[in-house]
Amino acid sequence: MDRIRISGGAKLNGTIPISGAKNAALPLMIASLLTDDTLTLENVPHLADVELLIRILGNHGVDYSVNGRRENQEKGYSRTIHFTAHTIVDTTAPYELVSKMRASFWVIGPLLARMRQARVSLPGGCAIGTRPVDLFIDGLRALGANIDIESGYVVAKAPKGLVGNRFTFPKVSVGATHVLVMAASLAKGETVLENAACEPEIVNLADCLNLMGARITGAGTPTIRIQGVDSLSGARHRVIPDRIETGTYAMAVAMTGGDVLLEGARSDLLETALDVVRRTGAEVTQINSGIRVTRNGNGIAPVDVTTEPFPGFPTDLQAQFMGLMTMAKGRSRITETIFENRFMHVQELVRLGAKISLSGQTAIVEGVPQLKGAPVMATDLRASVSLVIAGLAAEGQTEVNRVYHLDRGFERLEEKLSGCGAVIERVSV
Numbered sequence: 001m002d003r004i005r006i007s008g009g010a011k012l013n014g015t016i017p018i019s020g021a022k023n024a025a026l027p028l029m030i031a032s033l034l035t036d037d038t039l040t041l042e043n044v045p046h047l048a049d050v051e052l053l054i055r056i057l058g059n060h061g062v063d064y065s066v067n068g069r070r071e072n073q074e075k076g077y078s079r080t081i082h083f084t085a086h087t088i089v090d091t092t093a094p095y096e097l098v099s100k101m102r103a104s105f106w107v108i109g110p111l112l113a114r115m116r117q118a119r120v121s122l123p124g125g126c127a128i129g130t131r132p133v134d135l136f137i138d139g140l141r142a143l144g145a146n147i148d149i150e151s152g153y154v155v156a157k158a159p160k161g162l163v164g165n166r167f168t169f170p171k172v173s174v175g176a177t178h179v180l181v182m183a184a185s186l187a188k189g190e191t192v193l194e195n196a197a198c199e200p201e202i203v204n205l206a207d208c209l210n211l212m213g214a215r216i217t218g219a220g221t222p223t224i225r226i227q228g229v230d231s232l233s234g235a236r237h238r239v240i241p242d243r244i245e246t247g248t249y250a251m252a253v254a255m256t257g258g259d260v261l262l263e264g265a266r267s268d269l270l271e272t273a274l275d276v277v278r279r280t281g282a283e284v285t286q287i288n289s290g291i292r293v294t295r296n297g298n299g300i301a302p303v304d305v306t307t308e309p310f311p312g313f314p315t316d317l318q319a320q321f322m323g324l325m326t327m328a329k330g331r332s333r334i335t336e337t338i339f340e341n342r343f344m345h346v347q348e349l350v351r352l353g354a355k356i357s358l359s360g361q362t363a364i365v366e367g368v369p370q371l372k373g374a375p376v377m378a379t380d381l382r383a384s385v386s387l388v389i390a391g392l393a394a395e396g397q398t399e400v401n402r403v404y405h406l407d408r409g410f411e412r413l414e415e416k417l418s419g420c421g422a423v424i425e426r427v428s429v
């Protein structure tokens with residue numbers, strides 16, 4: 001199993017190209033199930049989660065081909081991929097696949113809308129919390145689906161097709177919003193979704209569906225209106241830059257000091273997080289080619305944050321920000337409100353010399369002058385990368401184990417960081 005080995009202390013200077021967003025690419029790929037035509041997606045990141053979803057979609061009958069010419073070819077980054085679900089051969093998503101990646105549960109929306117039936121395994125728990133699917137079930141029932149749970153599977157049927165309706169999410173959910181927007185696109189009549197997620201990935205999906213012939217307005221606000229259409233066609237659409245990767249590298253620069261251009265990054269996708277990075281003492285500027293982050297000043301100022309749905313501070317940057325706060329000049333409080341178990345990185349950061357105590361859903365971080373390298377491991381993607389950030393600033397050597405978590409969501413992490421002067425390598429053991 002591979003490890004990432006880091007010799008800390010180097011400042012980051014240079015350019016980091018920002019990849020297409022994993023969490024935008026996954027629902028867009030799933031949207032290919034809605035049409036028998038070809039959906040072409042540009043800027044799809046080369047990640048383990050994307051490869052796994054290609055396999056899962058293949059199981060339903062989706063063919064794919066990768067463009068001969070890659071995006072940003074000289075560096076081998078994100079690709080253009082064509083997806084064609086000409087014939088859906090299977091409406092079952094089996095446990096063996098769904099349990100590996102929760103987002104694959106989302107196939108339930110397009111399968112039900114197009115094929116009028118779907119049998120999708122319950123995803124089960126995961127490292128960051130219980131993550132139930134009640135909102136998906138209630139929402140699809142509101143569109144007229146009959147849903148039963150049978151032997152660990154959600155069995156959904158709508159023999160006469162889905163019918164538009166008004167549905168208010170009792171809690172904001174990114175995944176359930178994606179699914180209901182996709183399902184309602186092929187329902188009869190109008191659907192109004194209230195308290196919908198406003199994340200940029202929802203807007204990216206709705207823009208793509210509209211190119212495919214859907215009639216969606218209001219994406220990016222809490223109220224989304226969808227006029228159902230009979231069928232959708234193919235389209236060509238671009239995945240937005242990854243705001244979580246952007247924020248992660250911005251925090252890495254704020255941690256080590258230096259001057260880095262995050263090429264292709266868009267500050268409008270993560271204003272709140274970038275403001276927080278500014279308050280820690282870094283300079284963050286949007287320029288034509290991306291976002292420039294510099295820190296040359298007097299160390300890291302402590303800042304309190306609370307995770308919230310978009311446009312608030314994202315839970316997917318909470319672990320990385322905690323990494324940064326471990327070396328702040330003072331105390332910070334980090335409160336997690338989205339997932340109940342997303343502090344798995346705390347004990348590992350403590351192994352690097354951080355001083356962190358937990359009080360319910362709040363972590364209290366007392367900044368220390370210097371972290372010290374150590375072997376560490378993490379149980380999820382964002383937690384793993386927080387350890388990388390901490391390792392970049394720690395004195396001595398840090399080894400991050402279980403690199404497969406990083407490969408799920410960070411394209412060529414060690415190449416991007418070493419290109420900016422970090423001493424970081426992947427070692428096979």
Ligand code: EPZ
Nearest residue numbers: 023103131132133134135136172173174175176316338339
């Ligand atoms: C998406 O997950 C992201 N995943 C997550 O990123 C991200 O952390 C999360 O949104 C929040 O921003 C993808 O886009 C692939 P939710 P999702 O439904 O859609 C509860 C990463 O690291 N809930 O918005 O699964 C749920 O338990 C990942 O890239 C219900 O109670 O998240 C959570 O507490 C991790 N019932 C809250 O809602 C439901 O039916 C928000 O979850 C559904 C969700």
